Amino acid sequence: MKICWFLCGCLSVASVGASAVSFPEVRLANDVVEMSIYLPDVDEGSYRSTRFDWSGLIHSFQFDGVEYFGRWRFEPVHDPKKHFSVNGPAQIFDNLGYGESETFVRIGIGVLKKPADEERFNFTNPYQILDHGEWQINSSDRSVEFIQTLQDGTGYGYRYQKTITLDEQGFTMSHQLENTGEKAIETTVFNHHFFVIDDQKVDQQYQMFFPFSPEKRKSEPRIKLDSNSLQLLETIRDDRRLFIPLTGFASTSDDHQFRVHHHGLNRGIDIKVDQPLSKLVVWANDRSLSPENFIEVNVPVGESFSWNAQYRVY
Numbered sequence: 001m002k003i004c005w006f007l008c009g010c011l012s013v014a015s016v017g018a019s020a021v022s023f024p025e026v027r028l029a030n031d032v033v034e035m036s037i038y039l040p041d042v043d044e045g046s047y048r049s050t051r052f053d054w055s056g057l058i059h060s061f062q063f064d065g066v067e068y069f070g071r072w073r074f075e076p077v078h079d080p081k082k083h084f085s086v087n088g089p090a091q092i093f094d095n096l097g098y099g100e101s102e103t104f105v106r107i108g109i110g111v112l113k114k115p116a117d118e119e120r121f122n123f124t125n126p127y128q129i130l131d132h133g134e135w136q137i138n139s140s141d142r143s144v145e146f147i148q149t150l151q152d153g154t155g156y157g158y159r160y161q162k163t164i165t166l167d168e169q170g171f172t173m174s175h176q177l178e179n180t181g182e183k184a185i186e187t188t189v190f191n192h193h194f195f196v197i198d199d200q201k202v203d204q205q206y207q208m209f210f211p212f213s214p215e216k217r218k219s220e221p222r223i224k225l226d227s228n229s230l231q232l233l234e235t236i237r238d239d240r241r242l243f244i245p246l247t248g249f250a251s252t253s254d255d256h257q258f259r260v261h262h263h264g265l266n267r268g269i270d271i272k273v274d275q276p277l278s279k280l281v282v283w284a285n286d287r288s289l290s291p292e293n294f295i296e297v298n299v300p301v302g303e304s305f306s307w308n309a310q311y312r313v314y
Contacts, residue, residue, distance in 0.1 A: 049085065
């Protein structure tokens with residue numbers, strides 16, 4: 001693996017509380033917001049497991065003194081090799097080539113070894129990473145760009161670029177995936193946002209808003225749906241996490257937007273993506289409310305696919 005850092009912004013290390021371990025990061029700021037993003041690093045990165053894309057993990061975003069991200073579960077010691085040791089927005093691509101050979105590919109991670117006796121993928125397994133690809137990181141005081149390039153012997157290859165750009169009251173996360181291999185890339189990607197607003201417990205103060213009428217696929221007495229929102233009705237416990245798939249959205253990008261609002265703080269965050277939703281799940285534990293918004297990613301050989309997500313805090 002090769003990592004190249006071309007950093008014109010602020011590269012530093014960050015403390016992670018009880019674990020007292022420092023990890024490479026880049027910091028972005030303007031007059032009203034401050035942002036800290038962990039960097040991919042095979043030896044010292046904050047996240048080195050095989051579930052989530054290693055790039056663009058925001059461990060702090062503060063607006064007007066209020067924090068919008070952070071640790072979504074308490075662990076006395078942070079272990080970068082654990083699949084859950086991640087900050088949001090944490091993206092997950094579906095596997096490429098799982099079951100076709102002894103290896104498979106996960107975009108944003110690399111080439112993984114499939115155990116000979118494994119019949120189906122298990123995201124909690126600590127898969128061996130055989131090839132991390134090559135990471136390049138470019139940064140200024142208002143943006144950071146992550147580029148991962150990878151060519152696998154099974155025919156999959158790509159150039160994956162993610163850029164986070166700070167603006168006056170939020171940020172944009174833009175993506176481009178170029179297929180440089182010999183096989184088509186057919187996958188999905190979703191964002192496990194892990195919002196942690198001002199370290200508030202997840203309870204009746206939280207409500208989500210949509211431009212459509214959400215419908216639930218299963219009974220869930222801890223939420224209430226109306227014409228355009230999902231309201232929590234009780235405190236969510238970590239030992240009984242919320243997982244509720246929602247439908248009701250149209251197959252256009254107009255419906256791919258939502259708001260996470262905290263009534264007690266009168267604070268929240270708006271998210272808008274320029275691609276149609278393919279699936280939507282609302283997940284929560286005691287510390288984090290996390291919408292999971294999926295899109296389809298199909299890239300023929302020699303072509304590329306781009307998508308953008310806009311985030312605005314208030």
